[in-house]
Amino acid sequence: MELPFVLNGVSGVVRVDHRRNSDPASVGCQPDTVDYPICTATIERPFRGYDSLMGWVQLVRSDDNVSGGERFEMDPLAFLGDQSHPYCWLGLNPTLFDAPSRPGRIDMDWMAHSFLCVPDDVGSGLEARPMLGFSWGFVARGGEITLVPPVQLGDADWDQHLDTLRGKHPGWHFSPGLADLS
Template sequence: MILSFAHDDMQGSVAVTVEQVADPTAIGKHPSAAGFPSCTAVVDYPGQGYRALFGWVQLVRSTDNSSGGAGFDMDPLRLFEDSPSPYAFFGVRPTLFDAPSRVERDPLHWTAHSYLARTPLDDDERQVRPLLGFSWGFDIDANRHITLRPVQALAAADWNAHLPYLAASHPGWAFDGWRSSPTESGLR
């Protein structure tokens, strides 16, 4: 799927690919991760330098998370899980990559909400301003079969529903409401 966004009077896009992992070692995972999903979201944006500085905020709801699947938790890169930043990835046109897996293939429902956002550098307050979002995930059934869920564009209401949790989880940051919806410009 290709999603579009606008920033600084320029158009950008994100190409999202979710696929089942055939060779876990090729992506740095244990062989038991075969059949689980991997998601790659690549940012294409004509701006340069600081104008192309973005981050990815990812929240996950799963039946094995802290709420038993009732709510979303932050999904930071494990190396930075104790960081006060809400971003899992941050940089110039950063690529989001995630390959969730479990050693045991017990029944599970797993959903990620992934948001491309920006933080203005000229502001005194650290703010997160969303540009686009998408949902993806997988399920494991009682027969240990893994089914990937299709990528779906998220809307302002999805981001805005996360605002209380984001503010409580990251009190040193301000989270702006989503002011416009992303548009889907094609499928991949």
Template structure:
């Protein structure tokens, strides 16, 4: 899926691919990850230097999370899960990559909301401004089969629904509503 976005009057796009993991070792995963999804979202943007700095905010709702799937939780990159930043990845045109899996194949519903955002460098506060978002995930059925959820573009309302949680979770950051 290709998702367009606009920043500083420049057109960019995300190339999002979700595919079934056939060779877990090729992506650095254990063999138990076979059949689970991997997601890659590549940023294509003509800006350079600081104008190409973006971050990925990803939240997950899963029936095995702290709320048993009733709410979304942050999904930080595990090396930085204790860092006080909402970004799982950040950099120059950063690629989002995620390959969630479970050792056991118990029934499960797992959905991610992944958002490309940016933080202005000239502000006195740390602000997150959303640009584009998509949903993806997987389900494990009682027969242990894994179904990949289709990639769907998210709307401003989806982002805005996460704002109370983001504000509470990252009080040193501010989160803008999705621009119209």
């Protein structure tokens, strides 16, 4: 999947690679993660320093999250602990990488909503302004893993997460809809 965007007058594209994890060791995963998905979203855009500062905000709905799959929740990077910002990846043209799995191949539905955002200072605090988003995931049944391919997300998809984002990160501002940052 390719998702074009323009940021500060410079065109770019996000290339989403969603595939089965056929070689867990090559991506730092345990052997029992074979067949689960790997999602990598890379940004292709001329390097422009501060103009390329972006971050990925990812929310996940899974049968084993706090709500039991009823709602999307912030996707934590466990090795970073609780963060005061909403990003799972942040940097200059940052790459999103995720390789979810569960021990024992329990039956579950797992869906991520991943949004490429630009951090901004809005005078009254910091803002995460989303430019684009996509969903992706997997379904596990009877030990078999079925990949759910990426689909582009829109304004309404971002807006459904506003209460969660604002509740988890009260010091940040989250405007409705995807921003046109061209």
